[in-house]
Amino acid sequence: MKKVLIANRGEIAVRVIRACQELGLKTVAVYSVADKESLHTKIADESICIGPGPSIKSYLHIPAIMSAAEVAGVDALHPGYGFLSENAEFAACCEKYNLTFIGPKAEHIRALGNKVEARALAEAANVPMLPGSDGAVSSIDEAKKVAEKIGFPLIIKAAAGGGGRGMKVVNKMGDLDVQFQIAQQEAQSFFGNPDVFIERYCAKPRHVEVQLVCDHHGNYAHIGERDCSIQRRHQKLVEEAPCPVFDRQKRDEIGQIAVRLAKQVGYRSLGTVEFLMDEDGSVYFMEVNTRAQVEHPVTEMVGHIDLIKEQIKIAAGDPLSFDPNQVELRGHAMECRINAEDPDTFAPWPGKITAYHEPGGPGVRIDSMIYSGYTVPSIYDSMIAKLITYGKDREECIVRMRRALGEMKVDGIRTNINFHLKLFSHPKFIAGDVSTKFLEQETL
Numbered sequence: 001m002k003k004v005l006i007a008n009r010g011e012i013a014v015r016v017i018r019a020c021q022e023l024g025l026k027t028v029a030v031y032s033v034a035d036k037e038s039l040h041t042k043i044a045d046e047s048i049c050i051g052p053g054p055s056i057k058s059y060l061h062i063p064a065i066m067s068a069a070e071v072a073g074v075d076a077l078h079p080g081y082g083f084l085s086e087n088a089e090f091a092a093c094c095e096k097y098n099l100t101f102i103g104p105k106a107e108h109i110r111a112l113g114n115k116v117e118a119r120a121l122a123e124a125a126n127v128p129m130l131p132g133s134d135g136a137v138s139s140i141d142e143a144k145k146v147a148e149k150i151g152f153p154l155i156i157k158a159a160a161g162g163g164g165r166g167m168k169v170v171n172k173m174g175d176l177d178v179q180f181q182i183a184q185q186e187a188q189s190f191f192g193n194p195d196v197f198i199e200r201y202c203a204k205p206r207h208v209e210v211q212l213v214c215d216h217h218g219n220y221a222h223i224g225e226r227d228c229s230i231q232r233r234h235q236k237l238v239e240e241a242p243c244p245v246f247d248r249q250k251r252d253e254i255g256q257i258a259v260r261l262a263k264q265v266g267y268r269s270l271g272t273v274e275f276l277m278d279e280d281g282s283v284y285f286m287e288v289n290t291r292a293q294v295e296h297p298v299t300e301m302v303g304h305i306d307l308i309k310e311q312i313k314i315a316a317g318d319p320l321s322f323d324p325n326q327v328e329l330r331g332h333a334m335e336c337r338i339n340a341e342d343p344d345t346f347a348p349w350p351g352k353i354t355a356y357h358e359p360g361g362p363g364v365r366i367d368s369m370i371y372s373g374y375t376v377p378s379i380y381d382s383m384i385a386k387l388i389t390y391g392k393d394r395e396e397c398i399v400r401m402r403r404a405l406g407e408m409k410v411d412g413i414r415t416n417i418n419f420h421l422k423l424f425s426h427p428k429f430i431a432g433d434v435s436t437k438f439l440e441q442e443t444l
């Protein structure tokens with residue numbers, strides 16, 4: 001592997017380019033017309049315009065990206081996260097044209113991307129599951145039988161779903177009929193696949209996910225867990241590692257569960273197994289993400305492993321650079337997603353950054369693509385930076401985050417920096433007493 005095309009934009013493209021540079025790999029950035037002035041185009045060795053602003057015509061347009069790969073003569077392609085990162089057809093296309101796709105095999109992306117199939121694979125690997133339907137539920141009669149078996153509340157989810165879209169919580173038998181029909185219709189119209197399945201509903205869970213790193217030589221490592229419970233409308237806002245309520249035993253248990261699933265399917269590359277944690281501490285399978293994640297830095301900080309370099313080397317055929325039995329997790333890391341948004345309505349707030357001061361000092365890391373004079377486009381995600389802090393323990397990590405948030409200045413647009421400052425002063429948050437309902441139930 002000598003030259004890598006990064007099929008993405010923003011901070012993740014910058015993050016991948018940095019990893020390539022450290023590995024001595026040449027980099028090719030692709031960009032849309034709206035991203036002509038983006039940082040990733042400036043720091044890559046070469047940059048190729050792949051189309052108009054709307055991502056459907058650029059970052060999601062497979063022929064444009066494949067053409068750029070051919071023109072630039074790359075031998076590998078990194079998909080980043082979002083966009084085409086979990087598109088099995090794209091991974092298969094790379095395989096077909098002898099381009100190394102820096103990610104899992106197309107077949108794993110496809111199988112694990114289908115929530116019904118993923119659930120069956122997890123169950124076969126003896127992963128703890130919430131009681132639910134056996135595969136997809138195709139009729140209302142079948143739905144009623146499942147409901148009688150598992151009780152209420154229950155949740156109906158789309159097999160092809162994600163990001164929380166098309167989910168229906170049902171509290172009583174009388175509502176099942178209508179909700180089931182709506183769920184089926186939405187599954188079809190949102191995802192082009194009407195399959196839905198049913199699970200017992202967890203009312204106030206934590207979102208806990210395990211980072212996997214698997215090579216092509218039969219080595220399967222987990223790098224501990226992240227707690228990503230702080231989210232609004234399925235958008236994560238803060239992530240941390242480790243989960244503040246886990247002990248060593250729980251970490252080993254959930255890590256082994258995730259590794260078992262990876263081994264069962266012969267998984268390769270980075271991956272994440274997501275779990276719901278009930279109020280009684282039980283963990284249940286939720287889904288598998290077959291990509292590097294936005295929040296990977298918190299695991300890098302506590303695990304002392306560069307996950308993106310590891311992911312690239314794995315794709316090149318190298319074995320893991322560390323012993324899976326010698327992974328040492330130390331300290332605490334947290335990440336705040338800094339968004340360009342209206343602090344009151346949370347609506348995106350694009351525009352020109354007239355001045356930018358980046359925080360620094362001990363235990364502070366910024367993954368970002370912004371600079372003074374950069375204009376945040378209106379047509380992409382509003383996340384402009386990730387502020388990551390590390391401390392010897394959670395308390396030091398929190399103190400550093402408050403300090404770094406206070407130092408950070410982004411002028412010309414509005415951001416959620418103040419939201420994070422309030423959150424990091426909230427007693428329940430400071431105590432680690434959070435759930436996915438935290439922002440709905442608490443006032444900051």
Ligand code: MV4
Nearest residue numbers: 130155162163164199200201202207231234436
């Ligand atoms: C659930 C759940 C409660 N019970 N499943 C949301 C995203 C999608 N991938 C699955 N999700 C959920 N599934 C059962 N059986 C609650 C959620 C959920 C959630 C999960 C993780 C993080 C934030 C969330 C916000 C709302 C709902």
